[in-house]
Amino acid sequence: MIGATSRGVFTLSCLLATTAIAPPPAGDDLPGYSRAAARAEREWETQFRAIPSPDTQRESMRRLSARPHHVGSPYEHDNSEWILSRFRSFGLDAHIETFDVLYPTPKDRLVELVSPSHFRAALREPAVAGDPTSAQQSEQLPGFNVYSRDGDVTAPLVYVNYGIPADYDTLARHGVSVTGAIVIARYGHSWRGIKPKVAAEHGAIGCLIYSDPQDDGYAQGDVFPNGPFRPRDGVQRGSVMDMPIYPGDPLTPGVGATPGAKRLALADAKTITKIPVLPISYADAQPLLAAIRGPVAPATWRGSLPITYHIGPGPARVHLRVKFNWDTKPIHDVIARIPGSDAPDEWVIRGNHYDAWVNGASDPISGQVALLEEARALGALVSKGWHPRRTIIYCAWDGEEPGLLGSTEWVETHADELTRHAVAYLNTDQTERGYLELEGSPMLEPLLNGVAREIRDPETGASLWQRARARLVRSAKPEEREEARTRADLRIGALGSGSDYSSFVHHLGIASANLQFGGEGTADGVYHSVYDDFYWFTHFSDTSFAYGRALSQTVGTAVMRLADAQVLPYDFTALADAVRKYAHEVEALAKEKADTIAEFNRELRDGVFGLTTDPRESSALPDPIVQPPHLNFAPLDNGVDALARSAAEYDKARGALTAHDSSALDATGHQSAALATLNATLIASERTLLSNDGLVGRPWYRHLLYAPGAYTGYGVKTLPGVRESIEQQHWELADAEIVRVGAVLQSEAIVVSRAASELREAAK
Amino acid sequence: MIGATSRGVFTLSCLLATTAIAPPPAGDDLPGYSRAAARAEREWETQFRAIPSPDTQRESMRRLSARPHHVGSPYEHDNSEWILSRFRSFGLDAHIETFDVLYPTPKDRLVELVSPSHFRAALREPAVAGDPTSAQQSEQLPGFNVYSRDGDVTAPLVYVNYGIPADYDTLARHGVSVTGAIVIARYGHSWRGIKPKVAAEHGAIGCLIYSDPQDDGYAQGDVFPNGPFRPRDGVQRGSVMDMPIYPGDPLTPGVGATPGAKRLALADAKTITKIPVLPISYADAQPLLAAIRGPVAPATWRGSLPITYHIGPGPARVHLRVKFNWDTKPIHDVIARIPGSDAPDEWVIRGNHYDAWVNGASDPISGQVALLEEARALGALVSKGWHPRRTIIYCAWDGEEPGLLGSTEWVETHADELTRHAVAYLNTDQTERGYLELEGSPMLEPLLNGVAREIRDPETGASLWQRARARLVRSAKPEEREEARTRADLRIGALGSGSDYSSFVHHLGIASANLQFGGEGTADGVYHSVYDDFYWFTHFSDTSFAYGRALSQTVGTAVMRLADAQVLPYDFTALADAVRKYAHEVEALAKEKADTIAEFNRELRDGVFGLTTDPRESSALPDPIVQPPHLNFAPLDNGVDALARSAAEYDKARGALTAHDSSALDATGHQSAALATLNATLIASERTLLSNDGLVGRPWYRHLLYAPGAYTGYGVKTLPGVRESIEQQHWELADAEIVRVGAVLQSEAIVVSRAASELREAAK
Secondary structure, three states: OOOOOOOOOOOOOOOOOOOOOOOOOOOOOOOOOOHHHHHHHHHHHHHHHOOOOHHHHHHHHHHHOOOOOOOOOHHHHHHHHHHHHHHHHOOOEEEEEEEEEEOOEEEEEEEEEEEOOOEEOOOOOOOOOOOHHHHOOOOOOOOOEEOOOOEEEEEEEEEOOOOOHHHHHHHHHOOOOOOOOEEEEEOOOOOOOHHHHHHHHOOOOEEEEEOOOOOOOOOOOOEOOOOOEOOOOOOOOEEOOOOOOOOOOOOOOOOOOOOOOOOOOHHHOOOOOOOOEEEEOHHHHHHHHHOEOOOEOOHHHOOOOOOOOEOOOOEOEEEEEEEEEOOEEEEEEEEEEEOOOOEEEEEEEEEEEOOOOOOOHHHHHHHHHHHHHHHHHHHHHHHOOOOOOEEEEEEEEOOHHHHOHHHHHHHHHOHHHHHHHEEEEEEOOOOOOEEEEEEEOHHHHHHHHHHHHHOEOOOOOOEHHHHHHHHHHHHOOHHHHHHHHHOOOOOOEOOOOOOOOHHHHHHOOOOEEEEEEEEOOOHHHHOOOOOOOHHHHHHHOOOOOHHHHHHHHHHHHHHHHHHHOOOOOOOHHHHHHHHHHHHHHHHHHHHHHHHHHHHHHHHHHOOHHHHOOOOOOOOOOOOOOOOOOOOOOHHHHHHHHHHHHHHHHHHHHHHHHHHOOOHHHOOOOOOOHHHHHHHHHHHHHHHOOEOOOOEOOEOOOOEOOEEEOOOOOOOEEEOHHHHHHHHOOOHHHHHHHHHHHHHHHHHHHHHHHHHHHHHHHHHO | OOOOOOOOOOOOOOOOOOOOOOOOOOOOOOOOOOHHHHHHHHHHHHHHHOOOOHHHHHHHHHHHOOOOOOOOOHHHHHHHHHHHHHHHHOOOEEEEEEEEEEOOEEEEEEEEEEEOOOEEOOOOOOOOOOOHHHHOOOOOOOOOEEOOOOEEEEEEEEEOOOOOHHHHHHHHHOOOOOOOOEEEEEOOOOOOOHHHHHHHHOOOOEEEEEOOOOOOOOOOOOEOOOOOEOOOOOOOOEEOOOOOOOOOOOOOOOOOOOOOOOOOOHHHOOOOOOOOEEEEOHHHHHHHHHOEOOOEOOHHHOOOOOOOOEOOOOEOEEEEEEEEEOOEEEEEEEEEEEOOOOEEEEEEEEEEEOOOOOOOHHHHHHHHHHHHHHHHHHHHHHHOOOOOOEEEEEEEEOOHHHHOHHHHHHHHHOHHHHHHHEEEEEEEOOOOOEEEEEEEOHHHHHHHHHHHHHOEOOOOOOEHHHHHHHHHHHHOOHHHHHHHHHOOOOOOEOOOOOOOOHHHHHHOOOOEEEEEEEEOOOHHHHOOOOOOOHHHHHHHOOOOOHHHHHHHHHHHHHHHHHHHOOOOOOOHHHHHHHHHHHHHHHHHHHHHHHHHHHHHHHHHHOOHHHHOOOOOOOOOOOOOOOOOOOOOOHHHHHHHHHHHHHHHHHHHHHHHHHHOOOHHHHOOOOOOHHHHHHHHHHHHHHHOOEOOOOEOOEOOOOEOOEEEOOOOOOOEEEOHHHHHHHHOOOHHHHHHHHHHHHHHHHHHHHHHHHHHHHHHHHOO
């Protein structure tokens, strides 16, 4: 995965079996299915879930992670051919689509402390005895941040904590400027590309990013090879493109990077950093940080290195030099297809990338081998006579790590077809042990909950759903417990960024989901380093591949259920409920922001700041902040209400449809015209949430309900236009964005009402 | 100070001057004074506050901290004679009272790792270049914990975090037992004597205590001599007596350690540890901690050493040997007196200890030099014709560090006189820069607030009170801000333990207070080490002694105001309000405890624990907990109401007294019989809050409103019998304790009503 996301987790519940963990009732109540169709579907699903094999996943991982296989490497090309051959051996109709993308690789990297003493960073990850692939140094890319610009700078060093905007507010309160400085930021709390972006916005001329052992090293647990966590020389590689503007090839925003595509000049590519950046290990960072003086860093800024963290600037001066080969490289997406029988023009799409930073056993091969097992199992079902109603497309993406290149270029290339045909996109990436963690479009929430209720957790024998709900109950605050215990479905988180779903959901408005297991694993410890390999995975992560099998079972079941449903199993009440929650959140945010500013100004006016400042530290009093106006949330609330009413209407129609064993649904062969009309409306429903203008300042992002944060990068911002303008105190914009979201919700309500009427028609 | 207390801080407020910081109005409205008397008092106080001198404090500190001066050392004896001569030179009637106390000193100390590798702890603090007294090694006591028993043990090591009871609950959940093990605990979160006590209760056979750099070292800031914080070899000495049972000489509980006193056999002294204990530096601790394996410590247990913290047990095996000279040593309290003119049998007592662990510039000399300047200034006033109405007694205590020996033995020796005569006890100990921090009996709250309003903060020019209130407002949670801004007085914290007020308030029921400056200082960094010396203090703490002067001004003013008031300035509405707050707290605690247990049992019953346990970690499910009954808080609430009614009656009488310029108060010479009767009743009022039986299991502690926690040691427990029985889930005892507190509050209400009637009589 391109970035260690804040994990999407289930957030709600229903009645849980007590000590005796009962299997879920295998009813015939599948939403979107007639009773007869549901019975048939369940029989095929049961057969499906018996097929995925842990041993096969293990051997596939051994093969795919045997050598470094980053973009453009020989072994990546080799892997693409091997995956292609696997898909074909399963009986799928597979091919490779190739794109040519900008992919710079380092030719010069230097970090040295030039004063007050001299130290040169090693910038290398040594081989570990007993771990054979860690020694494949001739094939490894060294530690670097792709899409850093070239640079050669020498300047005083400033420690900026995580390097997010709030950290610069703190620096300002300490009277510290980064203008003309090199900053050193620790990984975490944002997409890594945010760190050089914000540093450059504040005038810095270079950026180092390191893994502090507090977040990612010995403070988390024993380090590799004694344990799974990051060793002292481990480096987190990774992209620093300004992905919140657009992902994919920096030279071809909005269009596929095909041979004839119009390409930007390098200088015009907005997603390349403005300053040079390089990631370093904590062994390399410690002498640099220890040489900084100036104010002692605030308590929350201090990591776990055995030093006193200071902010600077200087006296430590650092020389940073990075130069890249600015080459174009081919990427190879492997696309496999099972044609639909009744509705071949309705596509269920499933993907996981296969490119890695180095050997990438966990990221991404742990997810890729689960995907391959799903494909193998579905191929086996087809050979037994199963014919999915819709077309199923399995995708092994290349080029995810540098910036979601493979998926984005493919989506941009096929945008018109996908807009017409795509029913849903289901993504996975690296996976571990533990709990099923889900993010996705809220209209998929009941579908995914239904699947999670039917798959067994390998460790406890309970259902995945029961275990996820138990986690939610145990971690809930007291005021959240009632919902955790009683809500029929667990809420699923919204999609930010960090893996290949982004172009599907954010650019084209295709209902999407991302699934993984986590919460007991430790994958972050070797994330994007040479130590993320077969040895590490089989010693510390899902060592038995039991969760790999569970992932195949889960995602494959969801794919089948989407592919075979007579009426697409979208749920608009779940959507309306989620949007109502988002609306409450932004309303609370606006109030909290106003209250905080009022209190701040009052304390400033009352002299509280002057009386609580230690004169031995700084210094100047802060300036007062303009008090925010009240915002008009009525258009948003009206939009939510309209959507909720339409959703109730649709639910009523759906109830009428499934109350009797509807023969209207059970015609064989191509689906009825009425059903086709209904499903086409349903397919359009998530598209309706797009704006052709996109978000302000980043038009590639067209979904008005979810986007990665402009200054967080992974972390989702729901109602991003509204939320970010409140966060950034752009009050007039906030009012305008509320109107825009309200309008799109009204449009969605109309679509849903039309679907309700079409559903009534189809059921006649 | 014997222990680094959680600082007592003001907790409330009133209207604050804005940018222009106005001086407080010098009215003639001193509580307990007629208008004429108030005018005279203020004139004397103004003269008093001009006298204390920073330079004199600096020179006194240089003298008193020039050499190590622990109990029994030659320089401690020398200091006692010097302080005596100072008091006499100020014109005070001074003498020394000597007690003979058990004071073991180390003759053998060994800590070594014996497997899996060998390491021997250095157990020494090196001299620091430029800091002359750090080199006085022949006179220093080495790092040790006084009142550890002798021991020679070798056993597996277990890391127990702070070593408080909750940490052992965590160990149990990890399936780790300390039976037969040596534990290593970090300093903090309790009186250090709690750590070996709880360890022994759980079966451990030895205890090491170390200073983790997260709490006390480089993670806090630059270490000495580059900064004020604890260097790698710094060791926190200190007492480990089981002080929550009783403080003072372990061999003479409840009676003065005078020549003829009956002494316990050493084996019968309950406050000596059950297992050997030794404190070590973080340099010495690191190899030991690094050698521990077993489960990785929970996140909150991990400190700032560059290692992965494990719990154990073992494989690290440690050999710990400590042997002591079990000697009796003399301690020398220096007692000075200014006789009262009108009411010589009413005593205002003021104290600060002068013994140290080594040179002790900060602890305790920073407070002692402030006390000496008060005494000098009061002596000067006397020579100008000031005659305090009451007797003032200044006390320089010896033997505080090992266990409040000097103050406790003196109080026990003079218990009968003190019970009859003592009006109040005002204590200080080490002091720094920053904010006035106050703890004390609530009936002194308005008096102390009044004084704090009249003294200027050296750094801001605002009053101490304004600055303390600003701190409170800035740190308040939103729901606390209204009270922080509008309450007429700042609340003062209750007294736990950690300095010499304990025997006054907890054993004899004498209204007491403890005052210091803090919040900008850094005294903990060299606390109880050889580096707490003149060099350190004059480089990093109150370097100009401006706060030392402010402390003299503050405490001296309070002493004068208590000594000269016609009616003792006690406030029972403040007392009732504080007790009502305590009552609400214990009621909320009982509810929270019941809710937490109910939720825990429910989750256990629902299988939540089983479903959220990682099978690669342990293990056994916890046992259900007996659901607490509802407690009957009515006796407590009725007691509070009764007290509040009596307090209102007293306030009304007081208002009537001061509404006209009461000539009744202004008789010269010995106070009127009516006033004497009233003041005797007032003196008895705090005594009324005692129980002759004392607290359950620790009868030395007789106050029913405050005590140090049995398992926290410093931290105060208000309504200790009620609160601790709820915390420890002794529900029947809790109900009985509520009745006991309710009864004492009813008795207090009767005393206060009598005082009201006597006040009306005196005013006639």
